[in-house]
Amino acid sequence: MANFDFNEYIQENIKIIDSHLNNYLENRYPQKLWESMRYTVLADGKRLRPLLVMEAARACGGNIEEVIPTACAIEMIHSYSLIHDDLPCMDDDDFRRGNPTNHKVFGEATAVLAGDALLSHAPLLILENTPETVKKENLHFVLKELFEAIGPMGLIAGQVVDIESENEDIDIAKLEYIHTHKTGKLFIFALRAGAILSEASEEQLDALTYYAKHVGYSFQIADDILDIIGTKESLGKTPGKDIKSNKKTYPVLFGINEAKEEVKRLCTLAVNKLEENNVLTPALQNIADGIWQKVNK
């Protein structure tokens, strides 16, 4: 791992993802709709989820070409969820990744439809662009897991409970439910999809799922910590929203220090599990370390 340059790795892989996203979303009619879709998807982003798909494939000895459509589809689905989350009737956010939110630029109607469009277009991408070398049954399995992860028993369930819990006292069980559904499910899917498409063994799949659960949860806690200690410039969005809206996040409930410790504990467990099962790659190590470092700057 000594020679591994994480920043270079990130830049190279983001370049691959962005060039595919750009091709998949080439401007079509009606222009305003596609511009609105491109606006959010192609904004500067960490591309964490697509990176995880690709890295899970690498960890299992898979072929990157076979997972790129799925990696890009996840990024589109992530973007759709951000667009809808930011709507005035939801979190009512004006900024995202340092830019005005989608509805601020294109209006609410187009923002709702751009989200719907990304959600509908993402699985089409997977079906149209996944190479024939991928077994149909593996593709089938991946699609099933995708819709489970993002539907009313996954991401959307988490979002609904999150909204319901504003201005309400919630216990740690409900907090974990929100995290595991709103953020966790798509994280887990990203790693599992890369592994399944690469014909991973049962043990490899289990280890990557364990990593996904732990890193996903720590990522959310880190986000909540930064909402308290971060600035608008460093976050690219308005900080302090959780406290203002009385949202009982992990650091609000247990304090900043306890939350930082939890982030570290979860990331360590995740990395150890991959090591035990011989699927730890330098990038997966660095992604976990990066979450921990982010809250300890």
Place this chain on the structure above:
Amino acid sequence: MANFDFNEYIQENIKIIDSHLNNYLENRYPQKLWESMRYTVLADGKRLRPLLVMEAARACGGNIEEVIPTACAIEMIHSYSLIHDDLPCMDDDDFRRGNPTNHKVFGEATAVLAGDALLSHAPLLILENTPETVKKENLHFVLKELFEAIGPMGLIAGQVVDIESENEDIDIAKLEYIHTHKTGKLFIFALRAGAILSEASEEQLDALTYYAKHVGYSFQIADDILDIIGTKESLGKTPGKDIKSNKKTYPVLFGINEAKEEVKRLCTLAVNKLEENNVLTPALQNIADGIWQKVNK
């Protein structure tokens, strides 16, 4: 055809569809989300799209069990599009099928999420419940056509152009674009899905596609006629919205009588095509006739 009782046929088939929809949408946590999904999907509806899936299967000698998950998924996707169309930032409708619209009952945030949830849950249903007897390649082909039909080159493109064209003079080409995308694509998909899952021949598939295009367009024109000559009681929604919002529908552009003639012409062409290719069933005949009768009461 002499012994065919269309009303009995409709009632029997709606019962089959509704019982499956009810099972597929059994109440889960978070309750408000599932109630909101159930509210719109299980409201009294014509179930036209699922009926078309089932009838296309019958016309091609297929097995109804093999198409029911897809038939129900289309109804859910139709419901999602209604929920989002009715939102204040879109058409801002208070009534639908005689009942208060989804956001009027559950609030805007839940309505947006219920739509998203139906859109995500529908393909999961297809993947989970379609019998193993259906070839994976046919199933994948159907899913691909589904996402094409409902995405940013299909239903959503039609919706965007429709919204953009309000308060604007539009020509007949743009009007047809809106119709073929907003309503037509899902109609066409319904009949093609039933046929593809039933291993239809190329000729059967072409004939049913032709029928779908013509009946779909006539259905939309009929809807626009009723928006002018109907009452709130007969429509279950507020009439006169198109004229009020300056929407240039077919009857607005060409007059009621011309529009009625066009409905008849399209339906006749559709039925003749099925007859020529030996895929005309009594129900498909009656569905076409029914549209014509609806505007001639």
